[in-house]
Structure formats: C-alpha cells, structure tokens
Amino acid sequence: MTTTDEIAVGDLLRLATAGSVDDGKSTLVGRLLHDTSAVMPDQLEAVRLASRNRGLAETDLALLTDGLRAEREQGITIDVAYRYFATAKRRFILADTPGHVQYTRNMVTGASTAELAVILVDARHGFVEQTGRHTVVSALLRVPHLALAVNKMDLVGYAEEAFAEIAEEFAEYARKLGVPDVVAIPMSALCGDNVVEPSVNMTWYAGPTLLEHLETVATVGEPEATRLPVQYVIRATDFRGYAGQLASGLLRVGDPVVVSPAGHRTRITGIEVGGVPVDEAFAPQSVVVRVADAVDVARGDLITPVSTMPTATDRLMMVGCQLASRPLRTGDRVLLRHTTRTVRAFVEAIDERLDVHSLSTDSPMDTLYTNEIGLVSIRCSEPVAVDPYEFNRHCGAVLLIDEASGDTLTAGMVGVPPWWP
Amino acid sequence: MHILREVAAEFERPVLLFSGGKDSTLMLHLARKAFLPAPIPFQLLHVDTGHNFPETLDFRDRMVDRFGVRLLVADVQSYIDAGDLRERADGTRNPLQTLPLLRAIEANKFDAVLGGGRRDEEKARAKERVFSLRDDFGQWDPRRQRPELWRLYNGRHRPGEHMRVFPLSNWTELDVWDYIRAEDIELPSLYYTHRRTVFLRDGMWLAPGSWGGPGDGESVQERMVRYRTVGDMSCTGAVDSPASSVDEVIAEIAASRVTERGSSRADDRMSEAAMEDRKREGYF
Ligand SMILES: Nc1nc2c(ncn2[C@@H]2O[C@H](COP(=O)(O)OP(=O)(O)O)[C@@H](O)[C@H]2O)c(=O)[nH]1
Ligand SMILES: [Mg+2]
Numbered sequence: 001m002t003t004t005d006e007i008a009v010g011d012l013l014r015l016a017t018a019g020s021v022d023d024g025k026s027t028l029v030g031r032l033l034h035d036t037s038a039v040m041p042d043q044l045e046a047v048r049l050a051s052r053n054r055g056l057a058e059t060d061l062a063l064l065t066d067g068l069r070a071e072r073e074q075g076i077t078i079d080v081a082y083r084y085f086a087t088a089k090r091r092f093i094l095a096d097t098p099g100h101v102q103y104t105r106n107m108v109t110g111a112s113t114a115e116l117a118v119i120l121v122d123a124r125h126g127f128v129e130q131t132g133r134h135t136v137v138s139a140l141l142r143v144p145h146l147a148l149a150v151n152k153m154d155l156v157g158y159a160e161e162a163f164a165e166i167a168e169e170f171a172e173y174a175r176k177l178g179v180p181d182v183v184a185i186p187m188s189a190l191c192g193d194n195v196v197e198p199s200v201n202m203t204w205y206a207g208p209t210l211l212e213h214l215e216t217v218a219t220v221g222e223p224e225a226t227r228l229p230v231q232y233v234i235r236a237t238d239f240r241g242y243a244g245q246l247a248s249g250l251l252r253v254g255d256p257v258v259v260s261p262a263g264h265r266t267r268i269t270g271i272e273v274g275g276v277p278v279d280e281a282f283a284p285q286s287v288v289v290r291v292a293d294a295v296d297v298a299r300g301d302l303i304t305p306v307s308t309m310p311t312a313t314d315r316l317m318m319v320g321c322q323l324a325s326r327p328l329r330t331g332d333r334v335l336l337r338h339t340t341r342t343v344r345a346f347v348e349a350i351d352e353r354l355d356v357h358s359l360s361t362d363s364p365m366d367t368l369y370t371n372e373i374g375l376v377s378i379r380c381s382e383p384v385a386v387d388p389y390e391f392n393r394h395c396g397a398v399l400l401i402d403e404a405s406g407d408t409l410t411a412g413m414v415g416v417p418p419w420w421p
Numbered sequence: 422m423h424i425l426r427e428v429a430a431e432f433e434r435p436v437l438l439f440s441g442g443k444d445s446t447l448m449l450h451l452a453r454k455a456f457l458p459a460p461i462p463f464q465l466l467h468v469d470t471g472h473n474f475p476e477t478l479d480f481r482d483r484m485v486d487r488f489g490v491r492l493l494v495a496d497v498q499s500y501i502d503a504g505d506l507r508e509r510a511d512g513t514r515n516p517l518q519t520l521p522l523l524r525a526i527e528a529n530k531f532d533a534v535l536g537g538g539r540r541d542e543e544k545a546r547a548k549e550r551v552f553s554l555r556d557d558f559g560q561w562d563p564r565r566q567r568p569e570l571w572r573l574y575n576g577r578h579r580p581g582e583h584m585r586v587f588p589l590s591n592w593t594e595l596d597v598w599d600y601i602r603a604e605d606i607e608l609p610s611l612y613y614t615h616r617r618t619v620f621l622r623d624g625m626w627l628a629p630g631s632w633g634g635p636g637d638g639e640s641v642q643e644r645m646v647r648y649r650t651v652g653d654m655s656c657t658g659a660v661d662s663p664a665s666s667v668d669e670v671i672a673e674i675a676a677s678r679v680t681e682r683g684s685s686r687a688d689d690r691m692s693e694a695a696m697e698d699r700k701r702e703g704y705f
Pocket of ligand 1: 019020021023024025026027151152153154157187188189190191330409
C-alpha cells in the first residue's frame with residue numbers, strides 16, 4: 001500500500017488480525033510484540049504502571065496496543081492500528097482491527113493490504129458468527145493466507161478434540177470461499193503457548209507456532225498481468241515521463257503497451273527508478289517511464305501490455321462494503337476512485353445483501369447500511385479500465401466518495417466472486 | 422514516492438515540514454528522487470522554536486541551498502515577542518509550535534502538509550492515517566478520519582481544510598537508518614557522537630540554556646553523547662553513545678532497549694495521552 005517498496009532491506013509480510021471482543025486479540029498482539037522484542041523496557045514499564053493503576057495483579061500485555069484515550073476509557077478498540085515488528089527472517093506490518101459486529105469496515109480496511117489474516121476464536125466458544133464474518137471478509141478481500149488462532153486452549157485443558165473440531169469447521173468454511181491457504185493453530189496467548197514458543201502443554205500438535213508460520217508463509221504470489229497506473233506527469237527540459245507505482249507485474253524497456261482508457265498503442269523507451277535508468281522494473285516499485293510516441297498520457301491512465309489489456313467500461317458491478325456511517329442508496333451521485341483516476345458515478349442499483357453467517361443473500365433492496373456488504377451496480381460518467389478484483393487486487397478496487405464532504409463512503413471490489421451465493 | 426507523488430498530483434499548495442531532523446531530511450531525499458529530473462514540487466516550512474541546535478539550523482540552510490527549494494520559517498520567538506504566545510513555566514517550547522504552524526498554513530493557503538511522523542513512534546500515532554484530515558481550525562478528530570484501503574488515498578477536502586500527510590508512516594526508526602545508510606544521506610552532526618556539556622534531568626542528558634537548566638541540584642558535566650531526535654533543545658535529550666558512523670548507530674539501535682521517544686523526548690513523557698491531546702489541537 002505505501003512506501004514500503006522504498007524501505008531498503010528485508011522481506012516484508014503484511015498481516016491483519018481479527019477476533020470477537022475478549023477472544024484475546026490484544027493479548028496475542030501484545031505477546032507477539034513482546035516476544036519478538038518489539039517492546040522496549042520503557043514501554044513495558046509504562047504498561048506495568050498502567051496495569052497497577054487499574055489494580056491488576058499482573059502486567060496486562062493488552063495495554064501495549066490499546067491506544068486512543070477513548071478506547072482506554074471504554075476498554076474497547078475502536079479503529080485500525082498499525083504495529084511493526086521484525087525477526088531475523090522478516091519484517092512485519094500488522095493491522096490490528098477490532099472485533100465488534102459493527103466494525104466490519106475496519107476489518108475490510110485492514111484486510112485490503114494484508115497478505116495474511118489471523119482470525120481468533122475462543123476455544124470454549126468455537127466457530128461463532130463473528131468467525132464466519134471475519135473469514136468472509138478475508139476471502140472477499142482476497143487475503144491469500146488465513147491462520148485460525150484457536151486461543152485460550154488453557155481453559156479447555158489443552159484438549160486436542162476441542163481444537164480439531166473447530167479447525168475442521170473452519171477449514172470447511174474457508175474451502176467454500178476458495179481461500180487458497182488455511183492453517184489452524186491451537187494456542188494460549190496469555191500463557192504463550194504456540195505464539196512464539198512451541199507449547200509444552202500440547203505435544204499432540206506438530207504444526208508451526210504462529211510466529212514460525214508468519215516467518216515462512218510465501219509472500220510472492222502467482223505472477224500477475226502488468227499494470228501501471230499513471231500518477232503524475234514529470235516534465236523537464238527535453239523530458240516527459242510518466243510516474244507511477246507498478247500495481248502488478250513486470251515492465252521492460254521495449255515492451256509494446258497500450259494506454260487505457262483511450263486505447264493508444266506505443267512502446268516503452270525508458271524506465272527509471274528513483275532517477276536511475278533500469279532495463280526492467282517490477283511491482284511494487286515506483287517508476288518513471290517514457291514512451292515512443294507523442295501520445296496523450298495523463299494522471300488516471302493505465303499502462304498495460306497489449307495482450308492483457310483491461311476492458312474500459314462505464315458500467316460496473318461490484319461487491320460493496322459500506323464504510324461510512326451514512327448509508328449508500330440507489331440513485332446516489334458520488335465520485336468513484338479507481339487507482340489514480342476519479343470520475344463521477346451514479347448508483348444504479350443495490351441488489352443483494354450478503355448474510356455473512358448463512359452465506360445467503362436477500363434481495364432486492366436499495367440501501368446499503370454501515371458495515372453491510374452487497375452487490376452494487378454503478379454507471380460512470382467516463383469509461384474506467386477496471387479489472388475484476390478476482391484478477392487484480394489493486395486494479396479491481398474502487399472507492400465511492402461523497403462529493404460534498406469528501407468522505408469515503410464505500411469500498412468496492414469489481415465483479416462477483418465465484419462463491420457469491 | 423507513491424505518496425509524495427499523490428500529494429503533488431492531488432493538491433494545489435503542498436508544503437513539506439522540514440526541521441533538519443533525520444525524518445524530514447529523508448523525506449527531502451525521497452522527494453527529489455520521486456520527481457527527477459524535475460525539481461521538487463513542494464515548498465519547505467520550518468517551525469523554529471528559537472531553541473534549535475545551531476548545528477541543525479546550519480544543516481537546514483545548507484540542504485535548502487543544495488536542493489534548490491524555497492524555505493519558509495515560522496518563528497515561535499516572534500509570536501512570543503508579539504504577545505500571541507506566552508513562555509511556559511517549564512521553558513519547553515514544543516507545545517508552542519502549534520499556533521505558528523497553523524497560522525503559516527492559513528496565511529499561505531497550504532492544502533497539504535507533509536510531515537515525517539512515523540506510526541512506530543508512539544501509541545496514539547499507531548492509528549494515524551497516511552492522509553489525515555484537519556478541519557478549518559487545524560484540528561484532528563479521530564472519528565472523522567477516513568479509512569485507507571489498498572493504495573487509495575482520498576485527498577478530497579473542503580476549502581479551509583487541509584491534509585496532513587505522513588509518507589513515512591510505515592517506517593520504523595531502524596528502517597530510516599537503513600535507508601540513510603543505503604543512500605548515503607548526510608545528517609546534522611548531532612546524530613553522531615560528540616563531546617557536550619550536559620546536565621541530568623528525568624534520566625536524560627539535556628543541554629544547558631536559557632530555558633531553565635541546570636536548576637538547583639543539577640550539575641553540568643562533559644560527556645560523549647549523540648541525539649536520536651533533534652527537536653527543541655529544552656526537551657530533547659541526548660544519549661550516551663560512542664557511535665560515530667551510520668553503521669555504529671544502526672548497531673546501537675538494533676541492540677537498544679529504549680524507544681526513540683522514551684530516550685529523548687521529555688514532552689512525551691508528561692502524560693500517557695500527551696500526544697493525543699496535542700494532535701487534537703493541531704500539533705503534528
Ligand atoms: N485463560 C486465558 N485467558 C486469555 C487468553 N488470552 C486472553 N485472555 C484473557 O481474555 C481477556 C480478553 O483479552 P483481550 O486480549 O483484551 O481480548 P480482545 O478483546 O480480543 O482484545 C483478558 O482478560 C485476557 O487476559 C488465553 O490464552 N487464556
Ligand atoms: Mg482488545
């Protein structure tokens with residue numbers, strides 16, 4: 001999502017966490033940070049003091065992550081927070097998302113950039129409605145790896161059967177949603193079993209600890225078609241270059257390309273990364289390219305190979321998740337943001353609302369309320385070169401924006417996933 | 422670079438906050454690389470507390486020359502002289518930066534303000550957005566912040582509102598130093614070991630000066646120190662360190678057991694919610 005392509009070193013994994021209230025997410029994240037030494041003694045000392053002020057006997061690691069004052073006062077987590085930690089093998093950016101029913105939107109936000117999602121359940125309660133919601137959201141956002149953390153195993157006597165039953169139900173559910181990689185790990189965040197250190201209480205479990213899994217899961221996916229959204233035109237004496245961050249794929253000097261949505265064909269004559277000429281560049285590098293012909297290229301255009309050119313269309317169907325507190329309604333006029341392009345758009349229909357628990361839909365309807373997920377049909381004022389989200393996570397993603405307030409209203413994923421009921 | 426280019430493309434009057442510290446220096450380097458061979462499309466703004474290290478100001482002016490950018494200085498001292506701000510009892514001027522910053526934004530109609538803040542610095546920053554909307558009073562409301570999905574940064578704002586943008590949000594202190602090493606970026610000499618007269622307060626080495634120090638019972642001594650951040654001299658502490666090169670600094674940070682802010686920012690230690698409060702008022 002951001003500038004991490006420019007950070008000098010190391011393999012990077014972005015992950016998101018999700019769980020219902022009290023499943024132990026703050027404790028788990030606190031332990032991950034603590035046991036990977038991302039927590040310094042001065043922070044720990046502050047948490048120790050805060051724990052004591054609240055009359056707690058032991059240091060509550062959850063306080064490491066519960067940030068804003070409003071949350072501390074209410075004792076809940078209200079927004080996505082980002083944490084950073086590293087091991088000798090990898091660096092991690094963790095999007096910590098709260099688990100309340102009404103905060104699907106936070107999970108959608110965290111999952112949009114994640115390559116792995118950790119979904120927590122309480123071993124005593126097993127696979128609950130919230131678990132289904134978190135799994136659906138991860139699948140919808142196409143997070144490639146899911147890890148189910150079956151927490152509080154200490155409270156079920158570290159019993160293998162309790163774990164196996166939950167793991168089975170989860171695997172079945174995730175399979176239906178076409179998630180490519182799923183694991184389940186029995187753990188106790190409080191006692192530290194299988195978070196960083198292997199559990200001595202669950203010798204029946206032969207799989208990786210959570211951290212081992214995070215360190216080894218593949219971060220490079222299937223090769224994807226090349227997409228370069230043009231961000232900015234750089235002009236200098238005898239120089240005209242198009243700046244952008246490669247959303248996917250690989251670009252080489254000499255490649256024949258097409259500029260969408262206009263459809264002009266040309267050829268790449270030069271690529272620079274940070275001012276240095278290169279022969280080829282790959283996602284997610286930020287580049288400047290030059291092209292052979294004096295074609296008209298501007299912010300919002302998309303440079304792609306001719307062979308995998310996307311279709312430019314002014315009508316699209318998408319799965320929408322309502323982020324704003326105000327609902328989206330049929331007939332709304334909004335702005336649609338796709339990569340670097342913004343166009344006017346009209347909400348033609350809101351057809352089906354997903355029930356994330358039963359995986360069924362109800363229809364027809366014409367309003368999408370906060371945290372709801374449904375099928376939205378859009379007509380745009382100009383064509384946009386979109387991919388199905390199934391095909392490209394960046395070029396299949398859109399935002400709907402309120403023109404007057406500028407608020408982000410809806411997250412949209414173009415197309416309908418194969419498992420959609 | 423992606424974020425810097427988004428700002429250049431989406432805003433009419435963007436400005437980059439430049440203090441001469443390592444984060445803003447790194448941003449300046451990224452900004453040059455992002456727009457080559459064209460010049461950097463941002464002006465620079467420095468809020469000068471009047472208690473800046475002379476080494477930093479010197480470095481700031483050299484960088485401005487080298488990069489050929491325009492620098493605006495908002496001067497806390499002149500606000501104090503005019504009676505718009507009053508010196509605090511503790512002599513610290515960091516909290517006084519907010520007013521000059523907001524006035525400069527208003528007077529110059531800046532619509533995007535690039536800052537070097539990182540989410541790893543402090544708990545209240547962990548939820549800060551990359552694009553953080555401020556109302557016409559420069560205030561930050563955690564409930565009005567927009568969700569940020571994928572790489573889609575929504576820069577829309579109403580007249581009078583502006584966006585604070587933090588391109589280094591996802592960098593850690595170590596990432597910053599790794600990049601400084603990889604790109605061989607020059608920093609003020611304060612970041613490396615030097616001999617300095619200091620006194621001990623709240624477990625930090627502070628430089629003596631007109632802001633009140635050393636007080637009774639605090640005695641000065643000479644030590645080999647370096648700074649992990651360079652801010653207002655009244656509240657930025659030095660750490661004992663023999664590190665004289667980037668490599669040595671990186672080795673030191675990797676082995677360090679104290680956070681950057683914990684070791685060197687007296688103002689953040691004031692209260693657990695200190696940062697959150699100042700942010701609401703419009704502080705960075
Ligand atoms: N017995 C036991 N308690 C746990 C475990 N993990 C968390 N808890 C407790 O469950 C409660 C909720 O934990 P917290 O981390 O705040 O949950 P969150 O709401 O998901 O962030 C706290 O009292 C924790 O101490 C665990 O593995 N075993
Ligand atoms: Mg919590």
